[in-house]
Amino acid sequence: MEYIxxxxxxxxNAAPLLTKMSAGLKNDVLSQIAKDLSxxxxxxxxxxxxxxxxxxxxxMSESLLDRLTLTEKRIDAMVEGVEKVVSLDxxxxxxxxxxxxxxxxxLVKKRVPIGVIGIIFESRPNVTVDAMALCxxxxxxxxxxxxxxxxxxxxxxxxxxxxxxxKFGEYENCVQLVEDTTHETAExxxxxxxxxxxxxxxxxxxxxxxxxxxxxxxxxxxxxxNCHVYVDESADLDMAVNIVNNAKTxxxxxxxxxxxxxxxxxxxxxxxxxxxxxxxxxxxxxxxEQTAKCVNVEKIADDNDYATEFLDLKLSSKVxxxxxxxxxxxxxxxxxxxxxxxxKSLENAEKFQREIDAAAVYVNVSxxxxxxxxxxxxAEIGISTQKLHARGPMGxxxxxxxxxxxxxxGQVRG
Amino acid sequence: MEYIxxxxxxxxNAAPLLTKMSAGLKNDVLSQIAKDLSxxxxxxxxxxxxxxxxxxxxxMSESLLDRLTLTEKRIDAMVEGVEKVVSLDxxxxxxxxxxxxxxxxxLVKKRVPIGVIGIIFESRPNVTVDAMALCxxxxxxxxxxxxxxxxxxxxxxxxxxxxxxxKFGEYENCVQLVEDTTHETAExxxxxxxxxxxxxxxxxxxxxxxxxxxxxxxxxxxxxxNCHVYVDESADLDMAVNIVNNAKTxxxxxxxxxxxxxxxxxxxxxxxxxxxxxxxxxxxxxxxEQTAKCVNVEKIADDNDYATEFLDLKLSSKVxxxxxxxxxxxxxxxxxxxxxxxxKSLENAEKFQREIDAAAVYVNVSxxxxxxxxxxxxAEIGISTQKLHARGPMGxxxxxxxxxxxxxxGQVRG
Numbered sequence: 001m002e003y004i005x006x007x008x009x010x011x012x013n014a015a016p017l018l019t020k021m022s023a024g025l026k027n028d029v030l031s032q033i034a035k036d037l038s039x040x041x042x043x044x045x046x047x048x049x050x051x052x053x054x055x056x057x058x059x060m061s062e063s064l065l066d067r068l069t070l071t072e073k074r075i076d077a078m079v080e081g082v083e084k085v086v087s088l089d090x091x092x093x094x095x096x097x098x099x100x101x102x103x104x105x106x107l108v109k110k111r112v113p114i115g116v117i118g119i120i121f122e123s124r125p126n127v128t129v130d131a132m133a134l135c136x137x138x139x140x141x142x143x144x145x146x147x148x149x150x151x152x153x154x155x156x157x158x159x160x161x162x163x164x165x166x167k168f169g170e171y172e173n174c175v176q177l178v179e180d181t182t183h184e185t186a187e188x189x190x191x192x193x194x195x196x197x198x199x200x201x202x203x204x205x206x207x208x209x210x211x212x213x214x215x216x217x218x219x220x221x222x223x224x225x226n227c228h229v230y231v232d233e234s235a236d237l238d239m240a241v242n243i244v245n246n247a248k249t250x251x252x253x254x255x256x257x258x259x260x261x262x263x264x265x266x267x268x269x270x271x272x273x274x275x276x277x278x279x280x281x282x283x284x285x286x287x288x289e290q291t292a293k294c295v296n297v298e299k300i301a302d303d304n305d306y307a308t309e310f311l312d313l314k315l316s317s318k319v320x321x322x323x324x325x326x327x328x329x330x331x332x333x334x335x336x337x338x339x340x341x342x343x344k345s346l347e348n349a350e351k352f353q354r355e356i357d358a359a360a361v362y363v364n365v366s367x368x369x370x371x372x373x374x375x376x377x378x379a380e381i382g383i384s385t386q387k388l389h390a391r392g393p394m395g396x397x398x399x400x401x402x403x404x405x406x407x408x409x410g411q412v413r414g
Numbered sequence: 415m416e417y418i419x420x421x422x423x424x425x426x427n428a429a430p431l432l433t434k435m436s437a438g439l440k441n442d443v444l445s446q447i448a449k450d451l452s453x454x455x456x457x458x459x460x461x462x463x464x465x466x467x468x469x470x471x472x473x474m475s476e477s478l479l480d481r482l483t484l485t486e487k488r489i490d491a492m493v494e495g496v497e498k499v500v501s502l503d504x505x506x507x508x509x510x511x512x513x514x515x516x517x518x519x520x521l522v523k524k525r526v527p528i529g530v531i532g533i534i535f536e537s538r539p540n541v542t543v544d545a546m547a548l549c550x551x552x553x554x555x556x557x558x559x560x561x562x563x564x565x566x567x568x569x570x571x572x573x574x575x576x577x578x579x580x581k582f583g584e585y586e587n588c589v590q591l592v593e594d595t596t597h598e599t600a601e602x603x604x605x606x607x608x609x610x611x612x613x614x615x616x617x618x619x620x621x622x623x624x625x626x627x628x629x630x631x632x633x634x635x636x637x638x639x640n641c642h643v644y645v646d647e648s649a650d651l652d653m654a655v656n657i658v659n660n661a662k663t664x665x666x667x668x669x670x671x672x673x674x675x676x677x678x679x680x681x682x683x684x685x686x687x688x689x690x691x692x693x694x695x696x697x698x699x700x701x702x703e704q705t706a707k708c709v710n711v712e713k714i715a716d717d718n719d720y721a722t723e724f725l726d727l728k729l730s731s732k733v734x735x736x737x738x739x740x741x742x743x744x745x746x747x748x749x750x751x752x753x754x755x756x757x758k759s760l761e762n763a764e765k766f767q768r769e770i771d772a773a774a775v776y777v778n779v780s781x782x783x784x785x786x787x788x789x790x791x792x793a794e795i796g797i798s799t800q801k802l803h804a805r806g807p808m809g810x811x812x813x814x815x816x817x818x819x820x821x822x823x824g825q826v827r828g
Contacts, residue, residue: 412779
């Protein structure tokens with residue numbers, strides 16, 4: 001049996017143990033994991049140093065090095081994340097439907113674990129702990145495939161968690177790390193339908209599209225955010241500038257930050273004047289000809305620019321005739337993540353919310369709120385940009401399935 | 415642009431029209447489709463006759479010919495199916511969550527259409543009408559790819575429906591038929607992520623697995639049913655025989671019929687005696703050595719037999735030591751569809767329902783009840799055997815997605 005199949009089988013065998021585990025025991029395990037991570041900071045940092053050294057040798061950029069680095073403070077944040085998951089309600093066992101059918105058959109629709117979840121992610125090692133805690137609380141065994149850059153950090157983190165699990169019983173295989181980080185093995189994982197129920201890629205567009213292309217397991221697409229703010233004719237311009245500024249600059253590297261603005265032609269000049277007074281060139285604008293008449297642009301925007309997720313202090317801009325043109329543009333170039341209209345018009349607000357095809361459609365609110373914590377889900381494994389299973393922030397409930405339990409007294413179908 | 419891409423683009427352009435269509439208008443359209451189908455029976459039957467003639471020339475088996483044949487009565491049943499869909503509640507627009515967040519942001523989680531759904535199916539032309547009606551009511555444009563055997567029937571049916579749609583506006587492309595029935599075009603459809611949101615294969619195991627293998631669009635796996643009845647030590651044997659008989663013989667060709675029985679060793683002899691008195695060899699049994707000691711078997715069962723969906727008056731059988739062995743066998747060989755325990759033991763009933771990993775887990779009820787109508791969903795597009803998005807019978811609600819609508823007064827994230 002191949003290496004990755006063994007991991008698959010281990011996870012498949014661990015999944016039923018999790019199904020039987022009480023909410024209390026799951027929380028005890030997670031609390032202990034938090035403690036053990038906290039007590040093993042030195043070992044984690046030592047392992048992380050190996051990754052950092054290798055990365056420096058390989059000429060990794062400063063920003064990627066920063067994502068890879070684990071400090072005491074960052075480990076504390078991981079630990080807090082696990083404790084936060086402990087505090088959330090257990091989603092498993094919730095009755096979400098049912099009733100008595102004809103012939104007295106009783107039907108209960110109950111929330112159950114998914115089974116085995118595979119997570120494929122890039123260099124940030126905090127995903128290792130985060131993903132394990134959420135999947136474990138949701139009752140699923142997890143197979144983690146992190147990037148080769150973080151392999152030593154990930155091994156250290158997973159070993160600590162497996163060690164904690166083994167203190168409670170034969171539970172180690174509730175979390176496994178794919179230590180062979182070749183692409184070949186990753187691709188085999190994507191086709192492990194026999195053992196894995198769901199695959200979640202976490203990372204950039206290229207990773208996500210590779211997984212969609214190669215996987216035969218169901219995939220949930222997360223985190224691609226080509227988000228827009230449309231400033232309508234009737235917008236309060238101060239509010240519009242404030243929202244655009246927040247959505248672009250508060251944290252440009254995240255998926256719910258905006259990448260593009262659309263501005264109604266009748267207020268374009270006044271809007272860009274106000275925006276320029278605030279930004280004074282701090283954010284590079286790639287705009288159409290009409291934008292260029294109102295404000296300095298880096299270059300004239302083409303379709304490629306409108307399709308780009310900059311994740312930087314840079315955005316594309318287009319002046320539009322009306323809300324319909326804005327909606328058409330967004331539905332063409334958007335990734336179905338978060339979209340916003342700033343307007344005083346009820347008609348345009350309703351039209352925008354009805355016709356925009358995205359997970360979260362905002363009226364007069366910054367797109368930065370699309371987030372599991374902000375939406376009250378407590379935590380999130382990612383933000384789904386597809387329409388199957390879960391859309392928008394995925395919390396614990398979105399990491400579950402359901403089954404029907406049917407009881408009767410010998411009923412047969414006539 | 416390639417043929418299938420044009421269909422994809424047409425559907426993608428039709429989807430927003432459906433999003434804007436009221437529940438009343440959708441029902442009016444469907445009622446008119448029912449009428450128009452009813453009034454064009456002759457044309458439908460004439461087209462179907464072409465398919466039948468071709469199929470006979472190609473030596474199609476009697477049972478497949480029967481599935482392909484449309485009679486007046488069968489067209490009436492289709493029409494009734496459409497009228498039934500009219501009578502169902504519209505799922506779109508339902509508010510399924512939400513509330514007021516901190517800072518006064520109001521959040522509404524609302525049920526919305528999926529967008530564009532592709533259905534790939536085999537020779538039964540009734541699926542054409544059935545699938546269109548359900549997808550249309552759920553607000554999605556549909557691309558139908560039926561088998562080449564039924565191409566003339568499907569063309570006739572789709573032309574009638576498109577003609578009806580055009581009476582109400584530019585709505586023809588809410589339903590499109592892939593008239594090029596080559597495998598090459600089908601495979602291109604499976605990779606049309608740019609336009610299609612969901613793919614549902616309806617047919618045998620081979621079709622389903624081809625789609626899973628080739629598709630890059632999210633797929634919902636439906637209708638594979640290797641279902642079991644486990645007869646526990648404490649079972650009422652008359653009830654057990656009655657349930658096994660119903661689940662196997664009432665309609666052997668459907669996915670919720672059983673393919674295998676597991677019998678506790680302590681009651682095996684008595685159970686098989688009763689079963690044999692009823693069946694008298696009518697159902698062929700492929701059993702293990704212990705089954706063979708109790709009843710005539712066609713051959714000794716191997717793992718291949720336990721994995722087979724016979725869809726015929728034939729079933730596999732195994733004598734087991736206890737409920738744990740039954741659960742392990744079912745979780746190994748089952749397809750996650752419908753599983754039943756016949757027992758008087760509360761402990762074993764609860765264990766079985768907790769540990770069996772399937773969409774529907776029955777205690778003392780025939781597996782034949784796993785059905786959208788029986789479960790109160792009104793209708794079904796299929797029975798999902800996967801754990802993402804929908805599990806078990808998929809009705810109108812399971813054919814929808816949701817989005818978050820967020821309203822505020824200029825809130826930004828701090």
